[in-house]
Amino acid sequence: MEKKNKMGLLAKQKAAGWLFLVLASAMIIVMSFYPMVQALITSFKTGSSANMQWASPLIYNYKRMFQDKMFMKSVGNTFLYLIVQVPIMLILAILLAQLLNNKDLKFRGLFRTFIFLPCAVSLVSYALIFRTIFATQGLINIILTNLGIINEGINWLGTTSTARIVIIIALIWRWTGYNMVFYLAGLQNIEYSVYEAAKIDGANGWKTFWYVTVPLLRPVIIMTFIMSINGTLQLFDESVNLTNGGPANTTITMSHYIYNNSFGQGVANFGYASAMSFFVFILVAILAIINLKVGDTRD
Amino acid sequence: MKRKALSIFLASAMSLSMLAGCGSAADNGSAPADTTASEPAATETAATETAAASADVASEGEHELSVYAWDKNFNIPALEAAEKAYQTVDPDFKLNIVEQSASSDVENAITLAASSGDYSQLPDIVLFQDHYIQNYVTNYPDAWMDLEDAGIDWSDFGAEKLSYSTVNGKHYGAPVDNGTSVFAYRTDILEECGYTIDDVTGITWDRWLEIGRDVKAKTGKYLVSMDHNGDDLPYMMMQAEGKSQWKDGVPYFVGNEDLKAILNVIITGAKDGVIYLCNDWSEYTDTSIIGDQVAGVFNGNWIIPTMEQVAENSGKWAITTAPTLSGKEGYAANGGSSLYITGNCSKPELAKAFLAYTFGGGEGAIATYDDALRNGGVITCCISASKSAVYQEGVDFFNGQAIYTDIVAMGANVPVVEQNDYHYTARTQIQAAITNVINGADLDAELQQAEDQVKFEMGL
Numbered sequence: 001m002e003k004k005n006k007m008g009l010l011a012k013q014k015a016a017g018w019l020f021l022v023l024a025s026a027m028i029i030v031m032s033f034y035p036m037v038q039a040l041i042t043s044f045k046t047g048s049s050a051n052m053q054w055a056s057p058l059i060y061n062y063k064r065m066f067q068d069k070m071f072m073k074s075v076g077n078t079f080l081y082l083i084v085q086v087p088i089m090l091i092l093a094i095l096l097a098q099l100l101n102n103k104d105l106k107f108r109g110l111f112r113t114f115i116f117l118p119c120a121v122s123l124v125s126y127a128l129i130f131r132t133i134f135a136t137q138g139l140i141n142i143i144l145t146n147l148g149i150i151n152e153g154i155n156w157l158g159t160t161s162t163a164r165i166v167i168i169i170a171l172i173w174r175w176t177g178y179n180m181v182f183y184l185a186g187l188q189n190i191e192y193s194v195y196e197a198a199k200i201d202g203a204n205g206w207k208t209f210w211y212v213t214v215p216l217l218r219p220v221i222i223m224t225f226i227m228s229i230n231g232t233l234q235l236f237d238e239s240v241n242l243t244n245g246g247p248a249n250t251t252i253t254m255s256h257y258i259y260n261n262s263f264g265q266g267v268a269n270f271g272y273a274s275a276m277s278f279f280v281f282i283l284v285a286i287l288a289i290i291n292l293k294v295g296d297t298r299d
Numbered sequence: 300m301k302r303k304a305l306s307i308f309l310a311s312a313m314s315l316s317m318l319a320g321c322g323s324a325a326d327n328g329s330a331p332a333d334t335t336a337s338e339p340a341a342t343e344t345a346a347t348e349t350a351a352a353s354a355d356v357a358s359e360g361e362h363e364l365s366v367y368a369w370d371k372n373f374n375i376p377a378l379e380a381a382e383k384a385y386q387t388v389d390p391d392f393k394l395n396i397v398e399q400s401a402s403s404d405v406e407n408a409i410t411l412a413a414s415s416g417d418y419s420q421l422p423d424i425v426l427f428q429d430h431y432i433q434n435y436v437t438n439y440p441d442a443w444m445d446l447e448d449a450g451i452d453w454s455d456f457g458a459e460k461l462s463y464s465t466v467n468g469k470h471y472g473a474p475v476d477n478g479t480s481v482f483a484y485r486t487d488i489l490e491e492c493g494y495t496i497d498d499v500t501g502i503t504w505d506r507w508l509e510i511g512r513d514v515k516a517k518t519g520k521y522l523v524s525m526d527h528n529g530d531d532l533p534y535m536m537m538q539a540e541g542k543s544q545w546k547d548g549v550p551y552f553v554g555n556e557d558l559k560a561i562l563n564v565i566i567t568g569a570k571d572g573v574i575y576l577c578n579d580w581s582e583y584t585d586t587s588i589i590g591d592q593v594a595g596v597f598n599g600n601w602i603i604p605t606m607e608q609v610a611e612n613s614g615k616w617a618i619t620t621a622p623t624l625s626g627k628e629g630y631a632a633n634g635g636s637s638l639y640i641t642g643n644c645s646k647p648e649l650a651k652a653f654l655a656y657t658f659g660g661g662e663g664a665i666a667t668y669d670d671a672l673r674n675g676g677v678i679t680c681c682i683s684a685s686k687s688a689v690y691q692e693g694v695d696f697f698n699g700q701a702i703y704t705d706i707v708a709m710g711a712n713v714p715v716v717e718q719n720d721y722h723y724t725a726r727t728q729i730q731a732a733i734t735n736v737i738n739g740a741d742l743d744a745e746l747q748q749a750e751d752q753v754k755f756e757m758g759l
Contacts (some may be wrong), residue, residue: 042442048438049414069752131579157578161740220557244528244579246729263403268410268438 036052043274052271061275071276073249074257077164077239081253082232085168090224092178094217097183098209112184116177123174127241131157160250163243167251170238175231179224186220187213221293229287233280254280362391365422366638367408369399371602374426374636376675377475377667381657384666388656395422402428402636406435412643413439421643423650426475429463429635434720436466444640445469449651451659459713460680464637471639473654477598477680478635479710480535480621483606484750485520486698487615488594492517497644499595500619503626504536511573521595522551522568524587527576530730531633534722535597536561539621541714544725549759552729552750559742560624562729566736576733597621599633600706604676607696614698618705629711635680660684678706724756725749 043061045052054181055061099105100112118126125133133139141153158190190213198208214221236255239245245252245260254276262273370372382394399405407671412418418441427435447469452640453461456474464472492514499510511522515685525532537544537730542557546548552558568574575593577583584605587593596606606616621629638658640650656663664684671677672689679685685707693699719725728749736742 049410050416050439052443068755069748070756135582135586136578137582155578158576158734210306246528246578246734248734249727263407263410268414270414 039277040273042270043278045268045271047271049268049270055271061272062279064272065276065279070249070252071254071257074252074254077251078233078253080164080236081168081171081235082229085171086225086228086232088168089172089176090179090221090228092172093179093224094183094214094221096176097180097187098213100180101184101187102281112180116181118174118176119178121174123237124241126174127170127238130166130173131242156246157243160247163247163251167238167242170242171232171235175228179228182220182224183217186217190216218295222291224292225295226288229291230284233287234282305636315562331689349661350450360393361646362389362649363393363395364424364644364646364653365395365397365407366424366426367397367399367422368426369402369405370675371398371677372604373677374476377671377677378426380674381431381667383670384657384663385653387666388663392653397422406431409435409439409442409641412424412579413442418442418641418643421641423644423646424638424640424654426636427472427639427754429460429478429637430718430722432463432472432637432639433466433718437472437720442642443471444644444647445471446651447641449473449655449659450704451655452661455660455681455683457680457682457710459632459714459715460635460637460710462715462718463635464639472637472638473658474635474637475658475677476601477678477706477710478601478632479678479680479706479713480539480598480601480631480633481596481600481618481702481706481709482621483596483603483616483618483697484522485594485612485615486617488514488518488520492553495621496617501626501628502622504561504624505624506626507622508564508568508571511568512571514574514594518594521587521592522573523573523595523597524575524577524583524593525597526580526583527730527734528579529731530576530726531598532574533558533561533729533733534619534726535627535631535633536564538631538714538716539623540625541716543717544729545717547717548719549757550719550721550725550750550753552746552753553743555746557624559746562733562736562742562746565733566742569733569737576737599635600678601634601676603702605667613696613725616697617700618697618702620709628711630714632710632713649739672703678703680707680710682707682711721757723751725753728752 006180042052044055044058046055046060047053057063088245096115100108100115102108105111115286135141136153136155136158138156140156141150145153154162156166194212194216195208198212203211234255236259239251239253239256240259243251245256258273258280259278261276319445366378368378375398378394378396382392382396385392385394401406405427408421409425409427412421421442449470451470451473455468460474460477461470464470464474465638483498484496484499489495489499492510499507502510505520514520514522523532534544536557540557540561544552544555544558565574569576575587577587588596588602588605589608591609591612596602606612621631623629638654640647640654643648657667658664658681660681660683664679664681664723665687668677668679668681668684669687670691671679684690685704690703690707691701692703693701694703732740732742732749735745
């Protein structure tokens, strides 16, 4: 009798658990998975969005993107940001985290807040601020001219190389603090006794960092890597608001081009845009898998 | 240890996905949701914006109409003027003007409504950009109602303006603001360099470049500037020639000698410091025009309010036509919009009567446009409405020149050139070609590449 009652309670609890799960799962399915499936279906269609037809052949949109020089250019631009910006940002973040983890440092909290603060700025506003700072008559040019370093204002956003550099600087400014917080959390998690042991073994600062901190931070490093790759591949706000893809489309990112194909240019091509989105999805998946495999230390 | 690290991983991944929900595209949101991600975002804005409008449509009385417009300093005063004018005919009439943040919001609202097949969120009337309407009527025919039986006298409008809102021979839109381009010069600067306004009227672009170099050398000012992120110079200059970058519906860049000659003018001008190509719109308006770096402005007349923000230059400006390759006077148009009745309009009779009375010519149009000109600087493209006394007044900022009459007269001369749904695609590619040639690329190769890309995007 007593046992039966207990089972009843357990079953009740289980039922409640399932109820919570069902609600959350239903939300995810409706809000996230259903649109994904719809996007996949859309990616096999062409035509105006009011009257979409199955493409012939079905993979027409997928074939099309590889012949699209603009899209390939945007892929190239995105990978350039990825290869240059992500390593710089993560190395900076880990060094800053290491510095700010020093227990003897004064005003630690203040410094941490300062470095994290850019993350609290909205993507659009920070992009617009960078655009203003780097305008031909902007702050940077005024400072450089007044210091006598340059004679005439540099057209930062009107030249391909400098426009790309500005975007990378902006990205580093915005995201370094964000990644630093993850490393700080990881560092707190390393037992102090490990460092003591290293000290006893005679390891200097650099060796401790390289042979103790980095290996123990590995899971966090992999996570930030995946996140940064994912974030950079979907880079949108900076391309739209900072340079609007210019000059001559040399800073446009994949997401920006996808957006242009669905809304930006007044020619809605949702089928093609969806197909390109799946290309980005596959890229992210492949890179994440490689990352996980490389980072997996289990034998 | 491992479990702790794993829990950090999971916890941070969770918080991250929560952050991703806060609308940052660079965050971790799943990739395929990309287009769809922008879609709900846009739906959201459209939904919040239309929330008021749709409520209005539902609760609207028999004498009420709702309309979307986007500029409270320009086209919204024009619609308010129209409301007031129509109240003389129908005292109970009420126009609910729903302000949008930009013209693209209206375009996206139509795209979304048509894509979902649910037009119920649309207002009765929308103000729509001229260059986009052809594409939207072609792609979403159910979203519109034509104005064939509205009783508007179409001969009262310039042919060029009507060519946008006429699709397959049917009139869809009531033209509102006049997009006629003006070439404005600072007469004091010209004088300082030994020229008059007549010296820059009816000249060739080569002569214009010469004057520009002279002005630059003597005063350091550019003779014209343009937002090179949405560069309308090639289009306006081609139109002034009466030529198009399109031929029988396909891009005509390669072998188009006029286009090549015009691009060469722009490239030479940019290299010689005669033309200031700005990186974005705010640099164009704030730095080059309001920042007083130019001795001339060439754009649709809607740029005049921007020029007027520099009060100390009042009385120093004058308006004339554009130079051309041959030296005849060039007439062009850029921008401009028209009013369209949507497929969701439940009172088409009222909407048509309203548009015909207020924007279709006659006394209603005169009443509307007199107020629209005073309050918003909106210039009519309805020829009869420009006969009113307000239009004959001289404008102090332009040294007493009766610019409104002049602009309407110029508008009647704008040649009709072939248009295409892919106008902005072409613009993007042509401006990329200009940038590349300035940086040392070969013009022919760039034009070939631009043409290929436009053809590709058109699916040709």
